[in-house]
Amino acid sequence: MTPVLEIDDLRITYRGSRGEIPAVRGISLRLEPGDTLGLAGESGCGKSTVAGAVLRLLPVGTDVTGRIVLDGEDVLAMSFGRLRAVRWAGASIVFQGAMHSLNPVQRIARQIAEPIVLHEGLSADAAEKRAVELMSQVGLPAWRARSYPHQLSGGQRQRVMIAMALACSPKLIIADEATTALDVMIQAQVLTLIKKLVAERNIALIMISHDLSVLADTCARLAVMYAGKLVEQGPSNEVFADARHPYARALSAAFPTVGDPAERRNPHGLAGDPPDPSALPTGCSFHPRCPVAMNECATATVELRRAREDWQAACLRVEEVA
């Protein structure tokens, strides 16, 4: 089977007034149809940069090396025309702030219809009819078709974004903090919807969040990023419950399991702050904050190593961390 997405040794460097900033430092990922991957990490770890790179949405002048193959085609080598065809139809991204991604002066059915008109050549009327069908699939009533974005609640706007992302039947959907700003109950509604649609249509999903518990609940696999690198990758439930990398462990401990007596009145944090990407620590970039760091962590180059079958972590103590 051709993978939907294959990323090989992706490296991305932003060029700004403060010099070069390495945002992504060698990442490889692979998704088959129907695969769901949760990509976790803190702000500034490079997770959204990876998402932007898949559809070449990064600022002009950004240095991207490595390979991104979307459904058999090399994204980095695509012509601009081909790239436009692939956006929405091959892969689509749902961003966090739905309010800022929607046109405030256009009715929502029109907005959902727009990519259908452009990509499938349907007439505006036929496309709007499709848009209304899509709206019902994401749980928006048909009479909402003529509403403007400001008339919808946050959860409804996020559903509009999901309907748009589905409009051209893409093979890959990237949800970048798509539910972070939503209330618990609305978040549960949207997550249930995403899970259902992904399963029904055999779409591959990359879900990006800093909340490991949400990702573990929605995705089959988890990948955790720190300072532009993957530090752990493996089956969701196992990684969430028993991460091998100390950072991934800290991240999963940050969100308590309600009802677990061990976490009652016992918040877990991680000392220190995320590193400045323009001045990364030597060796393992996590070592200054690591609770189990050894002397050699400050100098050794630590790549992903096998923890178990189908499970890797970038830690010298991968065998023993507990």
Place this chain on the structure above:
Amino acid sequence: MSGDATNERSGRQSEERAQPPAEQARNGARPENMNDGTAAPMLSARDLAVQFTAPGGRVARAVDGVNLDLRPGEILALAGESGCGKTTLARTLLGLERPTAGTVSYGGSALRYSTKALKRYRRAVQLVLQDPTGALNPRHTVYDAVAEGLRIHRVHDNERDRVADALSRAGLRPPEKFFLTYPHELSGGQRQRVVIAGALVLEPQIIIADEPVASLDASVRGEILALIMRLRDELGLAAIVVTHDLGLAWNIADRIAVMYLGRIVEEGPVDRVLTEPRHPYTRALVSVLPNSPVPEPVVLSGEPPDATEVPGGCRFHPRCQVLASGLAEQAGVADACRRTDLPVLSAETRRPPDTAGDPGQSAAGDTGSRVACHYAHATTASPA
């Protein structure tokens, strides 16, 4: 975990603070009866209502009848979805909104709304805002940001020591290192610590924190929560934490009050309310948590209704899964759910369970959890 608890408590503070809660807290095993009603509440709300007039003359009942007590050294979580009135309630407790009806009282006397009285009140009850980046003036140094409260309240002695002490209690050590830094030079977690230091510098009795960790990164979250707990343990500081995050309540709070459309629908000890929720709304909120103690996830459909159109009967009934599934019908309360509004939950009064007349107020025996739900009353009022 860093931010090791310093024992360098200043004499000035430790002498004034109530000791017992702190002593118990430090032993780790906090007895369940720590706030068993023996201590008088520091901050109380009685029949509190706050209404706003929306454009077009519609009236939003943001807070629609709330009774609440906060006792010394207690951490209370105020939970609910956006629009449920939790932030308005917090603002009213701070004296930032004037209630349409009901009273807020502090130390047993009703809050007065003269400028002078409010100023004195706010020295004792401090607000910690959600977004530390927005709360700090980008052109003020950390020192100025923390000292601002002292200057407003004309506390002129030992300003430097007070600022240093507040910063180090907030976990910014050594404090002198941060005096001349600007907010943009700090990380999100450090900024939140500066905001907390700004609240601590006036030696308040209570802090009210609105979503204190919502805008922070995951790994920093636990550090700030640990700080709030440590402040309670070291200074006996009571806190109200407004949040939509039940995990936060599980992490730090003693009691939780769950709000829906301007009312508290369930209130009690966190251990009880979050593991055995009795109100269908609380149950639904808990059920959608990852690895929830409630086995079957209940995803409520629809959005929380608008405070300008509070449904008749039980205000939750249009979304209630217990009513929809027919369970309420079987218990014979379906009509009541649709037609009869529930009484406002009274503030915590630890009566002996058997002598309680009203089944809703202490039906679950010694748990102390109280719930505003016809179905819960009907099914627990007649113990076997």
